[in-house]
Amino acid sequence: MWNTILTHGVSLQQYFSEIFLLLTVDSERKIALLTPAGIDAVHTQPIVARKPLRREETLLALRLRVLLDRHAGSGTDVSISRAGAREILAEHRQPGLVDDKRLDEQTDAALARLLNLKLILPTELANEYRVSNALALALPFDSIDQIPAYLAALDKAAGTEPLDAADADENDDAAQEIF
Numbered sequence: 001m002w003n004t005i006l007t008h009g010v011s012l013q014q015y016f017s018e019i020f021l022l023l024t025v026d027s028e029r030k031i032a033l034l035t036p037a038g039i040d041a042v043h044t045q046p047i048v049a050r051k052p053l054r055r056e057e058t059l060l061a062l063r064l065r066v067l068l069d070r071h072a073g074s075g076t077d078v079s080i081s082r083a084g085a086r087e088i089l090a091e092h093r094q095p096g097l098v099d100d101k102r103l104d105e106q107t108d109a110a111l112a113r114l115l116n117l118k119l120i121l122p123t124e125l126a127n128e129y130r131v132s133n134a135l136a137l138a139l140p141f142d143s144i145d146q147i148p149a150y151l152a153a154l155d156k157a158a159g160t161e162p163l164d165a166a167d168a169d170e171n172d173d174a175a176q177e178i179f
Helices: 002-007 009-018 055-071 082-091 100-116 134-138 146-160 168-174
Strands: 021-026 031-036 079-081 120-122 128-131
Touching: 002 009, 002 021, 009 021, 021 134, 031 134, 055 082, 055 100, 055 128, 055 134, 055 146, 079 082, 082 100, 100 120, 100 128
Parallel strands: none
Antiparallel strands: 021 031, 079 128, 120 128
């Protein structure tokens, strides 16, 4: 598929522009990404945006982005296990919350959402995932040095309004988004 994109890139870009999509090609990482095109006309509406990521999904995606950058050029794939994802989310658990069942549910939900977005990919091993190189395009930070500050801001925002299990679903819509 990669050779097809390189060979027919101009034709593909022309077709995608007709359906209001932009093709971005990262030759170094050998990935291509489609994004909605900006539309200036008042009577048109851009392609429906995805539902924003919840806090836990954002935290996990940001930490995986850091890992992806650390492994860049090493020739190895970045992988994460369910247990590793749970540890990441446990580090950012809101003060006073010790509900392990809720943490397990949040971990599973975050992994499922990132799988659905193809930001992580399943492996042949159960509860093991490979981090997709598309994550670098989905989270286009100028420098990974910006990510720890972003994580701290998420934790600070969460610390000002502690969530409990009853009102967590109500506040999910207000969670920090990255898309």
